[in-house]
Amino acid sequence: MDARIERNRRFLSDLFAGPFRGHALIMDPEPIPAKWPGDFACSDRPLQDWVPLAVESYEAKLKRLEALDDDSVPDVRLATGTHLFAAAFGCQVHVYEDSPAAARPLVSSAEEADRLHEPGPYSPPLGRVFEYGHLLRKQVGADVPIGVPDIQSPFDIAALIWNKEDMYLALYQNPDAVQRLVAKCQRLLTAFLVEFKAQFPECNLCHCPQAWAPPELGCWLSEDEAGSMSVGMFEQFCLPSLVELSDQFGGIFVHCCATADHQYDSLKKLPNLRGLNRVFQEPGPRPAVEAFAGRAVLMQAWTTEEEIHKMLDMALPESRFLLNMPAQPLEEAKGTYERLRARCPRS
Numbered sequence: 001m002d003a004r005i006e007r008n009r010r011f012l013s014d015l016f017a018g019p020f021r022g023h024a025l026i027m028d029p030e031p032i033p034a035k036w037p038g039d040f041a042c043s044d045r046p047l048q049d050w051v052p053l054a055v056e057s058y059e060a061k062l063k064r065l066e067a068l069d070d071d072s073v074p075d076v077r078l079a080t081g082t083h084l085f086a087a088a089f090g091c092q093v094h095v096y097e098d099s100p101a102a103a104r105p106l107v108s109s110a111e112e113a114d115r116l117h118e119p120g121p122y123s124p125p126l127g128r129v130f131e132y133g134h135l136l137r138k139q140v141g142a143d144v145p146i147g148v149p150d151i152q153s154p155f156d157i158a159a160l161i162w163n164k165e166d167m168y169l170a171l172y173q174n175p176d177a178v179q180r181l182v183a184k185c186q187r188l189l190t191a192f193l194v195e196f197k198a199q200f201p202e203c204n205l206c207h208c209p210q211a212w213a214p215p216e217l218g219c220w221l222s223e224d225e226a227g228s229m230s231v232g233m234f235e236q237f238c239l240p241s242l243v244e245l246s247d248q249f250g251g252i253f254v255h256c257c258a259t260a261d262h263q264y265d266s267l268k269k270l271p272n273l274r275g276l277n278r279v280f281q282e283p284g285p286r287p288a289v290e291a292f293a294g295r296a297v298l299m300q301a302w303t304t305e306e307e308i309h310k311m312l313d314m315a316l317p318e319s320r321f322l323l324n325m326p327a328q329p330l331e332e333a334k335g336t337y338e339r340l341r342a343r344c345p346r347s
Contacts, residue, residue: 004065004066004069005065005073005074006073008065008072008073008212009073009212009214011024011026011071011320011346012073012211012212012213013072013213013214013217015297015320015322016158016213016217016274016275016297017217017251017274020320021346021347022075022323022344022345022346022347023126023320023322023323023346024071024211024297024321024323024344024346025070025071025192025323025337025340025341026070026071026072026210026211026322026323026324026325027064027070027072027325027333027336028063028064028210028324028325028326028327029057029063029327029338030060030327030328030329030330031059031327032053032056032057032060038095038101038181039080039081039083039093039095039100039101039147040078040080040128041080041084041085041096041125041128041129041132042083042087042093042101042125042335043092043125046333047113047132047135048135051135051136051139052113052133054076054077054136055076055136055139055140057076057077058074058076058140060077061074061075062074064330064333067330067333067334068333068337069124069332070347071139071322071336072210072212073145073204073212073266074144075144075145075146075204075212075283076135076136076137076140076144076145076147077146077147077148077204077207078129078136078146078147078148078149079147079149079150080101080129080149080150080223081100081101081102082100082102082103082150082152082156082160082222083100083101083102083103083160084125084126084129084149084150085126085152085157085160085185085188085189085192086103086106086157086160086161087103087124087125087332088119088123088124088125088126088188089106089116089117089119089161089185089188090116090117090139091103091104091105091160091161092104092106092182094159101240103160103161104159105160105162105163105164106161106162107162107163108162108163108166108234109166110170110177110178112134112175112176113161113178113180113181113183114177114180116161116184118182118187118188119188120188120191121188121192121194121195121196122195122320125190129196130195130196130199132214133196133199133200134199135148137200142202143202144202144269145202145203145204145212146180146200146202146203146204146207147203147204147206147207148193148196148203148204148205148206148207148220149207150207150208150220150222151189151193151205151207151219151220151221151222152222152224153221153222153223153225153238153241153242154185154186154189154238154241154245155182155185155223155225155237155238156221156222156223156224156225157185157188157189158181158182158184158185159225160180161185162178162181163174168228168255171233171237172174175236175237178237179237182237182241183241185241186244186245188243189221190245190248191315192203193205193219194195197215199282199284203215205218205219205220205249205253206220206253207220207221207222207224207255208220208255208277209255209277209299209301209302209324210301210324211275211299211322211324213253213275215272216250216251217251217272217274218225218246218249218250218251218252218253218272218274219245219246219248219249219251219253220252220253220254220255220275221242221245221252221254221255222255222256222257223238223242223254223255223256224255224256224257224258225238225258226238226256226258226260227256227258227259227260227263228258229244229263231262231265231266232262234263234266235266235269237250239266239269239270242254242269242270243271244271246270246271246272247271247275250272251271251272251273251274252270252272252273252274253273253274253275253276253299254267254270254273254275254276254277255275255277255278256276256277256278256279257278257279259281260278261281261283261287261288261300263290264287264291264292266293267294268291268292273292273295273296274296274297275296275297275298275299275322276288276292276296276297276298276299277290277298277299277300277301278298278300279302284310285298285300285310285311285314286314289311289314289315289316289319293316293317293318293319294316294318294319296320296324297320297321297322298311298319298320298321299321299322299324300321300322300323300324301324301325301326302326303325303326305325305336305339305340308323308325308340312343312344323340323344325340
């Protein structure tokens with residue numbers, strides 16, 4: 001294994017669950033100017049059609065690491081949209097020309113939700129994820145991490161399956177039915193992740209943003225419906241499944257791009273919350289910096305260097321940050337990296 005990659009693995013492992021040796025800085029490579037041939041999981045095209053671009057994307061990460069010497073651990077990602085697990089329950093998938101595919105709701109009532117067959121980890125289209133992963137592993141080697149597809153939380157999967165307007169009414173009118181569907185989604189997600197770790201021991205469970213952590217530190221998922229719920233509703237319908245997943249996998253990393261600052265006290269109840277990735281709205285990152293210093297790594301992405309410097313100014317003594325910078329041309333990225341590295345030295 002490349003000495004820099006081995007060094008970065010140790011550094012990131014310590015960032016999330018060890019001694020603090022500095023904030024992490026990951027510089028995304030420029031996107032490859034090629035159009036993906038649709039979503040691999042829900043297509044009837046040969047999976048080999050997706051392999052060249054996936055390998056090229058991995059090689060671009062290697063080149064960016066070589067050029068900048070940042071804190072990245074290059075992986076091969078099995079990228080999909082949010083629809084994957086909803087599709088396993090039978091949701092139709094709508095494919096767009098210029099944006100990720102999306103699941104269409106399948107049920108609109110408690111009775112319909114209860115009648116849903118519970119799929120398994122190889123139910124279509126999930127089986128293609130494993131097939132594709134093995135194809136890529138043959139190309140890049142067994143020591144390269146295979147990254148998971150998009151991972152939504154159990155509640156967020158349920159909110160794709162159940163027509164959302166009807167499901168939010170059901171939170172009041174048929175709460176037990178909602179919880180039963182969430183439980184089905186949790187069992188499917190758990191079975192899939194257990195199988196994924198078994199099939200690909202060298203895996204990366206992070207789907208968002210561009211980061212890596214040892215798989216034994218926990219699973220990663222998106223909890224975006226949190227912004228639409230009260231604290232009480234979140235703790236009734238979302239928090240229990242997140243706690244159980246954290247207990248099952250040894251920790252949890254959460255992405256949330258919703259207006260969800262009001263859920264911070266609830267998120268702090270998660271055992272072994274390793275990292276939190278937020279897309280901040282008003283009032284910006286300060287509430288998260290104050291809430292999670294000493295509790296979880298704040299993983300910041302899709303922002304500017306100016307905003308990163310402001311966030312670093314807010315850091316508390318126990319703050320830990322992973323700064324995932326957007327793609328820039330190489331010479332521009334070198335300048336950004338040098339300035340941020342000067343503020344974020346690593347030991």
